[in-house]
Each structure stands twice: as C-alpha cells, then as structure tokens.
Amino acid sequence: MEKYSACTSFLAGKLATIDGSTIIGRNEDSKSAWPKNFIVHSHSTEPKEFKSNENKFTMPLPDEAAKYTATPEWTDQYGLFEEDGINEYSVAMSATESAYTNDTVLAADPLNPDGIGEEAMVTVVLPYIKTAREGVERLGSIIEKYGTSETNGILFSDQKEVWYMETAAGHQWVAQRIPDDHYAVVSNQLSIQEIDFGDVDNFMFNSGLQQFVVENNLNPNESGFNFREIFGKNDLSDEYYNTPRVWEGQRILNPEIKQDPISHDLPFIRKASRLIKISDVQRILSSHYEGTPYNPAGSGSKADKHRFRPISLPATQESHILQLRPNKPNTTAGVHWLAMGVAAQSVYVPFFAGMSETPAIYQGTNKLEYDPNSAYWVFKLVSVLVDAHFKEFMPELQKVQSETNISLGNLLKEADAKSNELSGDNLTSYLNQIANQSSKIAIDAFRKLTSQLITKSTDMSPLFYKHNTDL
Incomplete structure (x- = not known):
C-alpha cells in the first residue's frame, strides 16, 4: 500500500x-x-x-x-x-x-x-x-x-x-x-x-x-x-x-x-x-x-x-x-x-x-481481486476494456455516460419534488429507495456496456486472421 x-x-x-x-x-x-x-x-x-x-x-x-x-x-x-x-x-x-x-x-x-x-x-x-x-x-x-x-x-x-x-x-x-x-x-x-x-x-x-x-x-x-x-x-x-x-x-x-x-x-x-x-x-x-x-x-x-x-x-x-x-x-x-x-x-x-x-x-x-458484485469493480472493468481499445471504445463509453447522466438527473429532480412531501422514517425510506434506483441505473448501464465491449473485443485480437472464402 x-x-x-x-x-x-x-x-x-x-x-x-x-x-x-x-x-x-x-x-x-x-x-x-x-x-x-x-x-x-x-x-x-x-x-x-x-x-x-x-x-x-x-x-x-x-x-x-x-x-x-x-x-x-x-x-x-x-x-x-x-x-x-x-x-x-x-x-x-x-x-x-x-x-x-x-x-x-x-x-x-x-x-x-x-x-x-x-x-x-x-x-x-x-x-x-x-x-x-x-x-x-x-x-x-x-x-x-x-x-x-x-x-x-x-x-x-x-x-x-x-x-x-x-x-x-x-x-x-x-x-x-x-x-x-x-x-x-x-x-x-x-x-x-x-x-x-x-x-x-x-x-x-x-x-x-x-x-x-x-x-x-x-x-x-x-x-x-x-x-x-x-x-x-x-x-x-x-x-x-x-x-x-x-x-x-x-x-x-x-x-x-x-x-x-x-x-x-x-x-x-x-x-x-x-x-x-x-x-x-x-x-x-x-x-x-x-x-x-x-x-x-x-x-x-x-x-x-x-x-x-x-x-x-x-x-x-x-x-x-x-x-x-x-x-x-x-x-x-x-x-x-x-x-x-x-x-x-x-x-x-x-x-x-x-x-x-x-x-x-x-x-x-x-x-482485492475482481468481484462482479462490487460497484467498484463494475466500473473498473469497463475502464480495463476501454483501455485495451481506447479509440474504438471510448465513444461508446461516452454515449453510455451521457445517457446515464440524463437518467440520473431526471431521477434526482423527481426525488427532490417527492421528498418535499415526506418526513421522518417515510423520508428516510424513500431516500434509501432512490439510492437503490440510482445505483441500478448506473450499474445496469455499465454491465450492459461490459457485455457489448467483451463481444466486440473478440474480433480485435492481434492473432486475428481474415479467411479467404474463395480458397
């Protein structure tokens, strides 16, 4: 350390x-x-x-x-x-x-x-x-x-x-x-x-x-x-x-x-x-x-x-x-x-x-090792995949980031309005609910992106050989 x-x-x-x-x-x-x-x-x-x-x-x-x-x-x-x-x-x-x-x-x-x-x-x-x-x-x-x-x-x-x-x-x-x-x-x-x-x-x-x-x-x-x-x-x-x-x-x-x-x-x-x-x-x-x-x-x-x-x-x-x-x-x-x-x-x-x-x-x-059930590693995995093919994958990541930011912003605005109507334990419970919803929006988006990047990476190996179908 x-x-x-x-x-x-x-x-x-x-x-x-x-x-x-x-x-x-x-x-x-x-x-x-x-x-x-x-x-x-x-x-x-x-x-x-x-x-x-x-x-x-x-x-x-x-x-x-x-x-x-x-x-x-x-x-x-x-x-x-x-x-x-x-x-x-x-x-x-x-x-x-x-x-x-x-x-x-x-x-x-x-x-x-x-x-x-x-x-x-x-x-x-x-x-x-x-x-x-x-x-x-x-x-x-x-x-x-x-x-x-x-x-x-x-x-x-x-x-x-x-x-x-x-x-x-x-x-x-x-x-x-x-x-x-x-x-x-x-x-x-x-x-x-x-x-x-x-x-x-x-x-x-x-x-x-x-x-x-x-x-x-x-x-x-x-x-x-x-x-x-x-x-x-x-x-x-x-x-x-x-x-x-x-x-x-x-x-x-x-x-x-x-x-x-x-x-x-x-x-x-x-x-x-x-x-x-x-x-x-x-x-x-x-x-x-x-x-x-x-x-x-x-x-x-x-x-x-x-x-x-x-x-x-x-x-x-x-x-x-x-x-x-x-x-x-x-x-x-x-x-x-x-x-x-x-x-x-x-x-x-x-x-x-x-x-x-x-x-x-x-x-x-x-x-310390990779854990698919850790938020840290969900986001870190995308970084590792993007770094391997930065110019090809960074635009896709930026698109997901933008879409996720919009969704999170919308939810935050809705939560602000709704929270004004609540107090005490009801408010705390609602804020916990919003935390889970926000987390799900981001985690789901990055897990989906991970699947897409892994799939696309399979065609990017330095050992890739394009077969001539006429042979």
Whole structure:
C-alpha cells in the first residue's frame, strides 16, 4: 500500500455556483487496483476510542457521533481511509490532498510517525462537528496535541462556508476560507499563499505559527507571510506533476486567461468566468487534458502526451463531489456524488446524504481481486476494456455516460419534488429507495456496456486472421 495518495481537489463557494450550493470534491488516487466501499454510519451514543491500524495513533472520542457517509477501503489493515462524507448536520469533509513540507521546516518540527494521518482524519472529525469552521478547529487541536505523520490538505464545507486546511511539519497548520464567489483547484503541493493574521473571518491557524517561523528563520521574504513559500517545496517536480493540474482546472473555468502550465505563480483562488455547475466539477475531476497537446490519448507529440500528470488516471480509486444545496433541510441538502474507479471512465451517481444505508453492491467488497458484485469493480472493468481499445471504445463509453447522466438527473429532480412531501422514517425510506434506483441505473448501464465491449473485443485480437472464402 502506498503511504501517500496523489489526489486532485476542487472547492467552490456558494456564490460561485449556479444554484447557490457549496461544493468540495476530490479524486482519491493511490493504486490502479484498490477497491473502495460506500457506507453510512448511524448516529451513535456510546463511549469509544480510536486506535489506528496504521501506526500507534490513539485518541478518545466523544460519546455522541453524528450519522455520516464514508468511503472506506476494502481492508482496514493499513487504516480505515474513510476519505469523504457528509454528516447529518450538512457538514462535508474530504481528506486528504497529500502534500510535502520542505526539509528546513521539517528539521525544526519533524513529522510524528505516530501522529494523526490521512487514514484517521474523517473518522475522528466528521461525526463530531456541526459546521465547517468547527471541523478546522477540531482537526487543528488534534494536530497540535498529537502531531501529524504527514503533510496534507483537507477540505471542509457547510451550506454557508467552504474551507481549505493545510498541515505542515509535525504540528503546524493553517486554513483559509474560499471566498463565496471564488473556486480553487489543488494538486499535491501546499497551496495557501499570503495569510492575513488579523482576518479571523477568513483565516485560521495554530497559535504558535508566527513565532515558530520567526524563531527558526524560515520566512524567505522581507515582508508578508506566504505559507506556500515558507513551508512548501516548490521544486522541479511541481512543474510536471502538480501545477499542470491546477492550470487545467483553471483553463476549464477561465479559458480567457492565458497561463503557463508549469508556472509556479498560478493563484490558489480564482473567480470563474461563469457560474459553476456540477457537470463542470465532474469535467475537471475527469480531465486528462482533452483539447490540448498533453492528452495522453490525444494527437499531440509523444513527448507532449506524456509530459504532465493528468487529473484522471488509472490510480483513481473513487472520485467524489460533495454538494450542499441551499434552502433545504439537512436530510436532502447534501448530495454525495460518487464515481467509483477512474472518473473519466465512470459516472457520478448522486446519493442523498439523508439516506440511512447505501445499496448492497456498494458495501460488500472485502477482497482485492475482481468481484462482479462490487460497484467498484463494475466500473473498473469497463475502464480495463476501454483501455485495451481506447479509440474504438471510448465513444461508446461516452454515449453510455451521457445517457446515464440524463437518467440520473431526471431521477434526482423527481426525488427532490417527492421528498418535499415526506418526513421522518417515510423520508428516510424513500431516500434509501432512490439510492437503490440510482445505483441500478448506473450499474445496469455499465454491465450492459461490459457485455457489448467483451463481444466486440473478440474480433480485435492481434492473432486475428481474415479467411479467404474463395480458397
């Protein structure tokens, strides 16, 4: 198991989106075959303690835990890695965007091998918070007390605010509120730039952050406090691995702005040239530089096609978009959009966060090998088949994706209208029903496509010989 994942994240404030939703999303990237499940944890009221299976990190937890959705891995041998979810108070969290602290900073405050890491963050934070700001505060206090074993970026949102938090070194952290009318695309580097320590509405940080930097002579600038420049690496790998992904997301939402994909000066936060839709976020998280020379499956030169690391790639385990819609009760405000496997070759299925259980096909994976009864593998199998004959099969996949998106969108609209008439257990039961219907639409479509692709593949063997019937 790779210790660090290499994800791409997206955040947007409520005035930046077409319907007033707050949105956070991320591709969870680790290994090309590493199955995920999708579950709902029930509200609970019992004493408990968290003990990591990855290291010696242990901490007591509050007695009362809110209901929340999560995407744990097929095994907890290396930790839970619940990664993303929405709780019953309409607070969303996604963790983490792996990043890196420079050696000078680490010499002053080393990472703690037994501190909190990615695998534990959602589990020990999301069930115990009622706002995005509380999420930053809770995780920040844990890091200050126990330390952290990694450098990470963490996403939080509620119906009003969106926050991006970054940890650096063993005990340092900062968080910035994404302005309501702006968005951010984040890759595997520290991204927060200038910190205004007097602006408590838009910045949060550990109490000793400024003193730590001063005492250890870490700030290379004569004035200001640029978190990325003080704590980040800002090395050559950023130009080919990280900044091009930020460039791609900003290219999609701000096509009028001309930028260099390897620039170290790309802004952390931008205002889009148009209001952002869920489909825009899906396009960003599914991107492999389509329409540019850098598309690995495009018509660019061999060098250009392999120059930059794409956003969507085979190592994606799942891609999620956590949408919190305005003027709706907690039961239906949150929509957990989930694409299992490679985002570019999967489909985002919408699930109401108010459901009490997920479809069975999303729950049962407990082995690494291919399992036809696992949602992860249903979508992953299509990816494998398409990759074998990409140019021939990708148009067929795109047609199925479009048709499935329309069907899922229609069902979501119908469910929104119907849910307004229900409450209590009747509403929960209905949301469970809609989850099953949504799952069935997507799973059936991809299973049918699998059958068609397997059948067509039989004529595409390199050993194929066309027989001359006149002989």
